[in-house]
Amino acid sequence: MRLPFVSVLLALVLASSVWASPEFWRYEWPDTNFEKTSVSNWVEILSGGPPKDGIPALDNPDFVPASDKAGIDPTEPVITLEMGGQARAYPIRYLTWHEIVNDVVGGVPVAVTFCPLCNSALTFDRRIDGRVLSFGVSGKLRHSDMIMYDRETESWWQQAIGEAIVGDLTGAELRTLPSWMESWAEFLERHPNGLVMAEPGHNRDYGRNPYRGYDSSARPFLYSGDLPPHGIDALARVIRVGDRAWPMERLAREGEVREAGVVISWRSGQASALDTGRIGDGRDVGSIRVRDGQGRDVPHDVMFAFAYHAFWPEGIWMLGN
Structure with a gap:
């Protein structure tokens, strides 16, 4: 669970006193190959406060017809993804607390991501060389941007650039898919028969x-x-x-x-x-x-x-x- 703004700030200030290094992170990530990395300055990588999976990514969420959805203000932002004849909205009210959604749209495995600290909202194809990856939130930041990890190799991925920066898959790049942030009212106007992600079953003040x-x-x-x-x-x-x-x-x-x-x-x-x-x-x-x-x-x-x-x-x- 992401802590309130002031609490997170205090945690980050305390964390900033720790000089990160591969050795420092190895105890927390025993299955990550730190011998392979593109990171030259490890001080750039810091803990954001929550531990690995402390911010729980979502997998295969439920969807409901957009026309039946209540409780979202018209101006609230959603991430819109249109693929394979489908239109899906991923409300930021959920992604603020989960940051990654692993989904399949039109037969394509996708990761819909949002880093609140950078306002970065990107959607990726989860396939690398024919292998489907699933992503979680590492709890680490680099330049304030979320570092994701894949559950298959525990490699670390920089969300803003969609590239693996630590681990066996270092240098691999995810394909970015067209998606965009718009208001809930805009999505409904264009896609009254579209789908919207249902509220997750987590205890969060969405x-x-x-x-x-x-x-x-x-x-x-x-x-x-x-x-x-x-x-x-x-x-x-x-x-x-x-x-x-x-x-x-x-x-x-x-x-x-x-x-x-x-x-x-x-x-x-x-x-x-x-x-x-x-x-x-x-x-x-x-x-x-x-x-x-x-x-x-x-x-x-x-x-x-x-x-x-x-x-x-x-x-x-x-x-x-």
Whole structure:
């Protein structure tokens, strides 16, 4: 269970005094191959507070017809996945507390993920070289981003980049699938006959934001790296497509941009999941869709600027005129 914001902050400050190393983690992860890794600076990896599986990932969740679902505020964000003729919504009110959903959609094994500390919502194909993996939450962070692990080899995976960074599968990359965050009202408008994930059977205060005020903070959890350039706030949202990033503020101002082979559109009506104590009361940050020139959805992420800069330090900032 993720602790309240202040309690987590205290835990992370205490954890930051411990200099991580492969030897330090080996006792907790005896089945992980620490001899194989792409991590050069182990100090970057820190405990986020909860232990392995302390934040329980979900497997094969139940779904209900969207038209029958009650209790979700219209502005609450959901992750939308459209595959194989199906449309499914994964409410952030659940993913805030679970962070990973292992599911199968249209015959494709997928992992729907959300890292609250980076606002990163990505969906991956769980197959690597024909092998289906299932993912859990390690309880570790790197640049404030969730480190996932696969249950088959106990390799560690960086959520923001979809790549294994420790263990037998180091260097393997998950294929990112097109999905996006939008308001519950937007999903219902477009898919009245779609499906929405049912409330999990865990004892959680679903709908509450345990990170109250986080996206208004001056600095993210346990991040000691460089701040974003161009005077961009560390916790400003950016739309990442490949190694390029468009500030959300620009999209909200212009409504649509057509650059670098993509069309990015903005629409008001989605609440921030990291603002007020109840997710549905969060300020309006808007929704993004990213499509190519043929109108097809493009894999992308809406993440905080500091995380983009941490993982793509040479990335291209699309600031406009």
